[in-house]
Amino acid sequence: MNCNTLNINQAAEASSEAAVSAQTGGMLPLSEQPFDTLQAITEAKRCLRCKVPQCVKGCPIENNIPEFIHQLSKGNMGSAMKIINETSNLPAICGRVCPHEKQCQGHCVLGKKGDPIKIGRLESFIADFDTGMELIREDIPQKTRGRVAVIGSGPAGLTVAGTLARQGFKVTIFEGHKEPGGVLLYGIPEYRLPKAVVRQEIEKIQALGVEFKTECMVGRNGITVDSIFEDGYDAIFIGTGTARPKDMDIPGNRLRGVNQALYLLHQVSAFNEGAISRRFVPIREGGRVAIIGGGNVAMDAARTALRFGAKVTVLCREGRDELTAIESEYNEAVKEGVEFRWFTQALEFVGNGSGVLQSIRLSTPEGEITENFERVFIAIGSRPANRIVSTTQGIEVDRKGYVLTQDYPYGMTTRKGVFAGGDVVHRPQTVVLAMKAAKEVSQGIAQYIDAVKLMRHIETNNN
Ligand code: SF4
Numbered sequence: 001m002n003c004n005t006l007n008i009n010q011a012a013e014a015s016s017e018a019a020v021s022a023q024t025g026g027m028l029p030l031s032e033q034p035f036d037t038l039q040a041i042t043e044a045k046r047c048l049r050c051k052v053p054q055c056v057k058g059c060p061i062e063n064n065i066p067e068f069i070h071q072l073s074k075g076n077m078g079s080a081m082k083i084i085n086e087t088s089n090l091p092a093i094c095g096r097v098c099p100h101e102k103q104c105q106g107h108c109v110l111g112k113k114g115d116p117i118k119i120g121r122l123e124s125f126i127a128d129f130d131t132g133m134e135l136i137r138e139d140i141p142q143k144t145r146g147r148v149a150v151i152g153s154g155p156a157g158l159t160v161a162g163t164l165a166r167q168g169f170k171v172t173i174f175e176g177h178k179e180p181g182g183v184l185l186y187g188i189p190e191y192r193l194p195k196a197v198v199r200q201e202i203e204k205i206q207a208l209g210v211e212f213k214t215e216c217m218v219g220r221n222g223i224t225v226d227s228i229f230e231d232g233y234d235a236i237f238i239g240t241g242t243a244r245p246k247d248m249d250i251p252g253n254r255l256r257g258v259n260q261a262l263y264l265l266h267q268v269s270a271f272n273e274g275a276i277s278r279r280f281v282p283i284r285e286g287g288r289v290a291i292i293g294g295g296n297v298a299m300d301a302a303r304t305a306l307r308f309g310a311k312v313t314v315l316c317r318e319g320r321d322e323l324t325a326i327e328s329e330y331n332e333a334v335k336e337g338v339e340f341r342w343f344t345q346a347l348e349f350v351g352n353g354s355g356v357l358q359s360i361r362l363s364t365p366e367g368e369i370t371e372n373f374e375r376v377f378i379a380i381g382s383r384p385a386n387r388i389v390s391t392t393q394g395i396e397v398d399r400k401g402y403v404l405t406q407d408y409p410y411g412m413t414t415r416k417g418v419f420a421g422g423d424v425v426h427r428p429q430t431v432v433l434a435m436k437a438a439k440e441v442s443q444g445i446a447q448y449i450d451a452v453k454l455m456r457h458i459e460t461n462n463n
Contacts, residue, residue: 003216003223006180006206035118040125044073047117050109055119058107060436063087065104065119072126081130084123089162089205090155090435092131092197093184095124098432099326131200140209143170146234146449150174151218151388154182155431156239156422158205159438160445165208167446173210174228176217183241184431187265187297189304190272219387225418226392234449238395238403238413238420239438242382242427248292252349257357261291261301261379268304282375285309290360292346293379294318296430299329301377302338310375313339315346315362326430349376384424392418402427409448411441417452419445 035043047069055065064083071080084091100106100120108116145168150157153175161171179185184198206212216223228236245260247253259282270276283289289310291302294317302312314333316323319342323330334340345363350370352358359372384401394415396404403420405411411419421441422434429437 003174003213004178006212006214034128035121035125037129040122041073041075043118044069044122046110047073048109054107054109055104055117058103058105060103060432061087061439063104063123068126069117069119069122072122077126077129077133080126084126088435089159090184090201090431091123092127092201093155093193094432094435095120095122095127096193096197097188097430099328099430101328102326103432127201128197131204140165141168143168143209145169145446146453147172147232148445148449149228149233149236151236151238152182152240152422152424153180153202153212154184154239154241154422155434156241156424156438156441157182157237158184158202159435160237160239160421160442161210162205162208163439163442164445165205165210167442169446169449171210172233173212174216174218174223175212175214176220178215180212180214186269187262187300189265189268189300191303191307192300195269195273217387219391224391225388225395225415229417234417234452235445236418237411237438237441237445238388238418238424239422239434240384240388241423241434243385244401245378245382246380248346248378248380250346250348252351252357255349255351255357256355257375258349259375259377261293261297261377262382264301264304264377265297268308281308283308283310284374286311287374288372289313290315290346290373290376291379292376293381294322295324295379295381296326296329297382298379299325299333301379303329303333303336305375305377306333306336306338311339312337313341313373315341315344315360317343317345319343346376394418395420405441408444409451410444411437412444412448417448419448 047066049066049070053066056062059065068080068083071083088094098120104119105116110116147170148164150161150171150173153173157173161173165171173180180202181198185195225236245262264282267281271278271281283305287310289305289312291298291312291314298314302314305312343365346360347363348361349357350359350361357374357376359370360376361370386401389395389397395418396414398404403413403425405413405420405425411421413420419441421437423429426437
């Protein structure tokens, strides 16, 4: 296999950046800025350590919130990190991008009085503190239980890798891009999730003994599920997410100036990394930009375009109540000056005669109108790419390309030993829900490998 093996030291430079970035908080509003130590301990001391903690009920991965907050309130950062590590592989990320207002924080009893514990900020504080101080050096078990290949290094892939590595499996991640991180690195803007933080979390997963093969696209160049099995892996996990953005089937959709929102986020990410110059970021200062969609990608694209000086309008087919984006992301977008149009549907992208977008014909509650926009970014969802499925026998998918899995062993596809989880099975969800699904599949993989090895052992003894 002609893939690169990522060296753990390659992330080291980024690590020191992470601490700085984590401290400054970039362009975050004050209410989301990272805590300093005194603020974190003061906030932690407010926690009532409820006997029946509602916050845990609201956490999809059931973090032991009262206990880690209690340890933090006493200044025991190492113990707090240990408790978080028991259930989460990506706390610095979850602490920043989870919809806390709907989950843990939204369930906190202190919320009834209008001031819930800022659980997300405490979680990322502990993870950043651990990074900065190198508090935890876990005892990692010998990798004797079996070999697992993980395809994709987004939240689901990293969760499976981290969970199984902690349980004594030798895990290798196959990533098609130059750098691991998937949607965490390329799909979430810097102001919400600094790349340095993602790299830091990945470095911690490497430190658990997980190997990363980058520029290693499964389904191309002879690398297939079959060739991975031939290399001696006991099980394979597909966590490739939904990499194919949905197109809009309306006239003018091939005009220059009509792009996917994910393309904008990729370009901006590359620009921020210094990989491309400003002229490749498809936003002109003062230009009028439309974003089509009402989910988190639409909010990210809108707020990103705004930061590059565009006048941004989000066009939503549904009303305000049907918006699928995280509430706080919508509120921030409004605060920053993004305009929203409800019950508004694009009917046609109109060109200027030279193949370049000039305006959009829209259906609105007031009737049909045509409005000038020089760029439009589409964010109406995405679905799985079929690269792996089309190069592998026996993995069944549904009509839309989502991989079918079973309940026992949990997460196994219709092909023996091949598992799948996260968005590629459950449709696009939040980071933490992809992690939750991946944790459950990890147990399925562990049970499967243990059972196969036991059967082989029995057979060998019988012969
Ligand atoms: Fe603390 Fe709120 Fe959880 Fe109670 S519900 S344990 S106060 S975070």
